[in-house]
Amino acid sequence: MFATFAPPPQLSGLVRMFWAFEHEVPGNTPYVYRSMADGCAELIFHYRNRFSPLSGTEGAGFSHLHAQTSRYSRFLTHGSFGIFGAYLYPTAVPLFFGHSASSVVNSMPDLQSIMGRDGIDLEERIITARFHHQRVAILSDYLLALLSRRKPANGAVQLAVQTILRANGMVNIKALAGSISLSTRQFERNFKAAAGFSPKLFTRIIRFHRALDAYGQYDGNLTGLAYECGYYDQSHFIHDFREFSGYLPREYFLGRPEGIEYRE
Structure with a gap:
């Protein structure tokens, strides 16, 4: 079972959605x-x-911030499981936690390390809640309280991030910087602090996610999928897909990828 829940309007610019993923695994498989x-x-x-992590990352607590990442990671459990999460827009990290996004990329800090005692209390309340709507309410209230303590976000960078997401990464970086009256260098510096990655790397990852969304609809035309996702040729598409997922595209779309149940 994979379910999503909309955030309250006050958080819609920072939280894409809340979600829950439960899966029954026989015995201790x-x-x-x-x-x-x-x-x-x-x-x-x-x-x-x-x-518990198998590769690509560290840490294995009951709760953590899985920051923006430019690499794939693998995790192992035994038996059935249930996970609740909040999927955050990139610029939410500095707003909620007071860290530049670039300082936490490719990491998974536990909540206590980034929230102190509040992180322990929040973890206990979320884990012991009986229903998902309670978890949504608890986490929404907490994030709104955090937001009230922070300075407003850089509106220009937020707009740029949303533009890239809406365009599935198919944007001209120089033109985007000019549209918000910044030089390319200024734009890259501000973007990295707020969103974690350079605009170029960010757009590559977003294009890759556009390709992931084709799972279950892939018709075998790899070149057509590459062009649809904004790649100039198949070789660049294959390179990015393998770097960001660990799979060749055909392995992913025609095989049985790890943890794919939430897409089914």
Whole structure:
């Protein structure tokens, strides 16, 4: 079971959605989940069982911030599990936690390390809640309280991030910088602080995610999919897909990728 929940309007510019992923695994059977490179961050709470990292990252607590990442990671658990999370727009990280996004990319800090005692209390409330709507309310209230303590975000960079997301990464960086009256160098510096990655790397990851969304609809035309996702040729598409997922495209679309149940 994979379900999504809309954030309250006050958080809609920072939280893409809340989600829950539950899966029944027979007995104590090993289950491997693979997380892909992602330009967005997630707050994650394991309320039933938990995963241990197999590769690509460190840490294995019940709750953590899975920051923006340019690489894939693999995680192992035994038996059935339940996870609740908040999928955050990139610029949410500095607003909520007071860290530049670039300082936490490719990491998974536990909540206590970034929130102090509040992180421990929040983890306990989320994990012990009986229903997902309660978890949504608890986390929404907490994030709204955090937001009230922070300075407003850089509106120009937020607009740029949203523009890239809406265009599935198919944008001209120089033209985008000019549209918000910044030089390319200024834009890159501000963008990296707020969103974690350079605009170029961010757009590559977002194009990759456009390709991931084709799972279950792939018709075997790899060249057509590459062009549809904004790649100039098949070789660049294959390179990015393998770098960000660990799979060749045909392995992913025609095989049985790890942890794919949430897309089915």
